[in-house]
Amino acid sequence: MTHSELPQDPAAFALWREAQDIHARSHLAGVYYLIAWLLVWTMVGEPGPQLVIGLTGTAFFAALMFLRLAHRLPAQHTEALLQGWLNRQWTLILLGALGWGLTLGWALSSPELENSRVIAIMATIAFSTASIYHLAMRKHLSLLILPLLYLPGLLALMLDWQAQRGLFIALIVYFSYLILALGRNREVYRNHLALELEMLEQQQSLEQLSRTDSLTQLGNRYQFNSLFPVMVANAQHQSASMSLVLLDIDFFKRVNDEHGHTCGDACLSAFAERMRQVFRRRSDALLRLGGEEFGVLMPNTTLEQACLLAESFRLELTQQGFNVQGNSLPLTASLGVGCFDPQRDDNAEAFFKRVDDALYKAKRTGRNRLVQA
Incomplete structure (x- = not known):
């Protein structure tokens, strides 16, 4: 065993x-x-x-x-x-x-x-x-x-x-x-x-350490790779909704260049805490996928529900930004949101690519916006 x-x-x-x-x-x-x-x-x-x-x-x-x-x-x-x-x-x-x-x-x-x-x-x-x-x-x-x-x-x-x-x-x-x-x-x-x-x-x-990002205390990429295919398979088997939100902090490199990596790390921690405040359902899985990119796995959630939560997060971030180490940082984020669709997505990888493409479209078309996959 x-x-x-x-x-x-x-x-x-x-x-x-x-x-x-x-x-x-x-x-x-x-x-x-x-x-x-x-x-x-x-x-x-x-x-x-x-x-x-x-x-x-x-x-x-x-x-x-x-x-x-x-x-x-x-x-x-x-x-x-x-x-x-x-x-x-x-x-x-x-x-x-x-x-x-x-x-x-x-x-x-x-x-x-x-x-x-x-x-x-x-x-x-x-x-x-x-x-x-x-x-x-x-x-x-x-x-x-x-x-x-x-x-x-x-x-x-x-x-x-x-x-x-x-x-x-x-x-x-x-x-x-x-x-x-x-x-x-x-x-x-x-x-x-x-x-x-x-x-x-x-x-x-x-095991918890191996699955947790040490800076933000969110799940890490390893945990995402473990959870995501399983949650997609469950949604497909049960004919249930399964949404994915991908978030990328806009121009985060400037924060590190202008204020130092210590301030940048504090910013990432504050961003993760803001995510917890908005995506606070027990079923949601919040993860840091790497660098300044984050994700939220949302089982039993329609595209409309996921977009509503994601947009409220984006607007709150735009309006409030962060006050980190005495610095007022007007940060914004680009978001891609999608819901698993068996007719479009052959598997979990195809679903992720579709949402990831939406995220990059948000970044290409001006940033600080949400694009539906």
């Missing part, structure tokens, strides 16, 4: 990581529960009298096994889907632990299963050890697995205290060790998750 396919929201990523880890570490547990149960049952001297219990247990553990093997991770990595999958998976895990805890209690309390007790105890130790090392994600749920596995057996041993107190004490000591180890393993898991989240945040910051 590539970085772009990972959930980008920290909460969703934490759920995704937990789901991935639990699935990888526990999806075969149902198979081992079933095998252990069959060993306990078949090691009885005469399994016939235990036929009903044996078949019932076999059906229970077989059903859990199939449910866990069939419980696939969700294709969509939304918080709701991941949380739902985790709730179901933890339910299956806890049901398996409860079923095996009852098995241990049955083996330790039934005289007929004396030959199976060692198998039941060894399997319980194996299942509980695996759980504290592989299922330490959630404190309360992870901790709940241990009493489900051990309490029925411990209660059975208490009922035969004189004969079984040594085994009872040994299991209690190991039980306490598992609780301590679970706390340590949970801390290790949380630290590892925190490190992954920090790396995800750093990756997002680097």
Whole structure:
């Protein structure tokens, strides 16, 4: 899975990581529960009298096994889907632990299963050890697995205290060790998750930097090249309007020549801020395409709507200009505006060229004007 396919929201990523880890570490547990149960049952001297219990247990553990093997991770990595999958998976895990805890209690309390007790105890130790090392994600749920596995057996041993107190004490000591180890393993898991989240945040910051113009904080040409074809394709697929506004500051070279590049940079930042004030819809994508050329991608926007906003920007700029570093700069801009038309534009490149030609027509015919593509 590539970085772009990972959930980008920290909460969703934490759920995704937990789901991935639990699935990888526990999806075969149902198979081992079933095998252990069959060993306990078949090691009885005469399994016939235990036929009903044996078949019932076999059906229970077989059903859990199939449910866990069939419980696939969700294709969509939304918080709701991941949380739902985790709730179901933890339910299956806890049901398996409860079923095996009852098995241990049955083996330790039934005289007929004396030959199976060692198998039941060894399997319980194996299942509980695996759980504290592989299922330490959630404190309360992870901790709940241990009493489900051990309490029925411990209660059975208490009922035969004189004969079984040594085994009872040994299991209690190991039980306490598992609780301590679970706390340590949970801390290790949380630290590892925190490190992954920090790396995800750093990756997002680097990606944001790679897509953002450092001077104006608008999207850069790389982001435009990524967004524009996708937005055009969506407009074409959905038969929706998609407009593009291209803006070029008139005679910007004079600003750099007469006032210096520092003032020119301040001018570009002020121009970008003015764009944010006019093109302020959340769906609009504002970009600096290079030098003094800017663009606005406007999904679900007709040509008339785009022209209205673009013209209001041009007029406001003409009337107010900029006051930058003590300099009053009467800047203007030339604009080309177009709306994607499947009958005219074979693809995104053709659409861009049509609007770009309109921009250059505005510059050739006197500047400080808007030309429709």
